[in-house]
Amino acid sequence: MPQWVDACAVGDIDEEDLIRFDHEGRTFAIYRSPDDEFFATDGVCTHEHAFLSDGLVMDYIIECPKHNGRFDYRTGEAKGAPVCVNLKTYPVKVEDGRVFIDVA
């Protein structure tokens, strides 16, 4: 069963950037790509505890602010050392200017 949660407004995220979204004790990262699509992943790096929302997005890559682990935020794929565990991703939909993620 999908569990859609209203995370933010479309305008809350700049193009090619991300924000942190906390929900029921979990932290997510929500991204807006350069071509204006939205994506969501876990909000904490798989290498060490660091919030990805402090990191830099370039194209489709989020780089962890702590030790430079890189992920493709569309698929969650870890792009090499020091990260070797992929980020979990979540379905996203946009309705009436709001971004929803399926946290189930």
Add this chain to the structure above:
Amino acid sequence: MDNIVIIGAGECGVRAAFALREEGFSGRITLVGEEPHLPYERPPLSKNCPVAVKLIAEESRYQDAGIELLLGRHVERIDRGDRSVHISGGERRPYDKLLIATGARARCFAGMEAALTLRNLDDARLILDALRPGLRLAIIGGGFIGLELAATARKLGVEVTVIEAADHLMARIVPGEIAAVVLKRHQAEGVKIIVGAGVTTVREKAVRLFDDRVVETDLVVAGVGAEPETRLAATAGLAIANGIMVNERFATSDPDIFAAGDCCCFPFGGERVRLESWRAAQDQGEHAARAMLGKAASYARVPWFWSDQYDLTLQVTGLPRQGLPHIRRNLSDDAFVLFQLDQSGRIVSASGIGQGNAVAKEIKLAEMMIEREFRPPAGELGDPAVNLKAILKASS
């Protein structure tokens, strides 16, 4: 090519071993590590108590990749004549290519022999297990290791004194403005900091300074830098100068022997440098792996360092130069970045400090600017209203 041997199972050697497989090498990979432990990350050793052991890779990943790990063993000798290494326990392994990734060892100056040093997991356990509230800890050296240990110990209620010979903390790599923030924070936390004071002798319960002051203490740790571990390379007759001399592909003076990480001295931006850096160790290991397979171009990765003390993180990218002015960019009340430009207006370094990861994005952007030899329009770096990502993108 059938056999590659890597000496040293730290961040560099491990990264090189995996990179060889990622690049398609199907021969035998032998990774020799002196310590008995599975290869682990060193940066957490000074930052957490109790010691946090963070493996570079789980054991199964070595098995899956077909990397033969020889732990608790050391290479006694490199025989360049028959291209083999002699490993403790009486084993000899042939190599077609050899990578020396022996890292660095903690430095110890004359008179300081009684001090402990913090370089590996066993060192960290010995020191951190001894910490308890009220213990008097004297740390010689106000560099990254010493100050991180000071912060870790202070959080446990240890009475910490840091003794630094230079006039400011972290003088080797960090601009004075940032060192001042760190100094203030340590003092606010109750750490006693003595700068401009060299140490003459260390005894079990006392550290004597040049000016005859005596710091009474229960435990003494020296964090006064590291020396490249070059002994094997030197015995094998390879060229050495502040580390094992390598070219831009990390080949030593013997074309079948490569060296990378803290132990090597490589050409960078027209000079020769040796870095003691977690990320450089990885980058260079990866680069050397490709070079051994005949694939690498010149190495141009920009240096990057960080330090965590209390809730402060400082990050440095590029190599700060003495004497070049800084352009300050304030990110918030307590986070800022200092950029350095050379005479041609090209960014050569950026250093930042703030709570948590407050400076991470700007430092990353600065790193990309350095890599691209970017010359920012005058006045823009220091203006917090200017979006650095936008000006970088506009330039490319």
